[in-house]
Amino acid sequence: MTAGNPLSIVMLAPQHDRSAFDCGQDDLNRYLQQVASQHQKKQVSRTWVAVRPSEPERIVGFYTTTLAEISAEYFNPKDLKKLPKTSLPVARLSRLAVGQQYQGQHIGQRLLIDAIVRTARLLEDFAVVGMVVDAKDEAVSRYYQHFGFVPWQDDALKLYMPAQALLDVYAAVIGE
Ligand SMILES: CC(C)(COP(=O)(O)OP(=O)(O)OC[C@H]1O[C@@H](n2cnc3c(N)ncnc32)[C@H](O)[C@@H]1OP(=O)(O)O)[C@@H](O)C(=O)NCCC(=O)NCCS
Numbered sequence: 001m002t003a004g005n006p007l008s009i010v011m012l013a014p015q016h017d018r019s020a021f022d023c024g025q026d027d028l029n030r031y032l033q034q035v036a037s038q039h040q041k042k043q044v045s046r047t048w049v050a051v052r053p054s055e056p057e058r059i060v061g062f063y064t065t066t067l068a069e070i071s072a073e074y075f076n077p078k079d080l081k082k083l084p085k086t087s088l089p090v091a092r093l094s095r096l097a098v099g100q101q102y103q104g105q106h107i108g109q110r111l112l113i114d115a116i117v118r119t120a121r122l123l124e125d126f127a128v129v130g131m132v133v134d135a136k137d138e139a140v141s142r143y144y145q146h147f148g149f150v151p152w153q154d155d156a157l158k159l160y161m162p163a164q165a166l167l168d169v170y171a172a173v174i175g176e
Helices: 026-041 107-122 138-146 163-175
Strands: 008-011 046-051 061-071 087-098 130-134 150-152 155-162
Touching (some): 008 107, 107 163, 130 163, 138 150
Antiparallel strands (some): 046 061, 061 087, 130 155, 150 155
């Protein structure tokens, strides 16, 4: 899906057809179909969907973000220099999925960069020390590492990207 077939990333809204989405993972499909919209209304999380202008109701992929606090012990000490050794505020990428027929076309990458950019913008008004994400398996952990996420000290299925790295991605995207 390239320049000839552009993609928009917009907040989940009633016109989006959640029922047709299938990323191959039942829990993620169910989340989008049954939970995402409720959580959005209740200010628990935000879900962003990738759609094509030619079919604006069809969800090609989505991601969900929330805010959280995690213990400082999970971060690599070099990222933690001068940070308080307490619970630290983070943005959490709690879901990321691309429809099966669209996988491998850099749409996950577009969504991930969009999530990073939105979090970097958040830093103008709210403080978070980084973005965290849970990977369901080692292949997905490697996927996040491919984009610069760092595994937690004791668990490679949990990863984070420090705030400065989020800002660096943002600066690179703005400079494009
Ligand atoms: C995981 C998922 C979101 C990836 O999205 P995608 O659109 O298929 O992946 P992309 O096309 O954006 O991949 C972009 C880059 O990541 C690389 N990549 C893909 N999978 C990788 C992996 N397991 N390890 C390392 N790199 C990987 C690609 O080679 C590509 O690199 P390149 O730019 O150098 O060519 C998607 O496959 C998916 O929705 N899977 C099912 C749901 C799921 O598992 N979600 C994660 C929940 S934890």
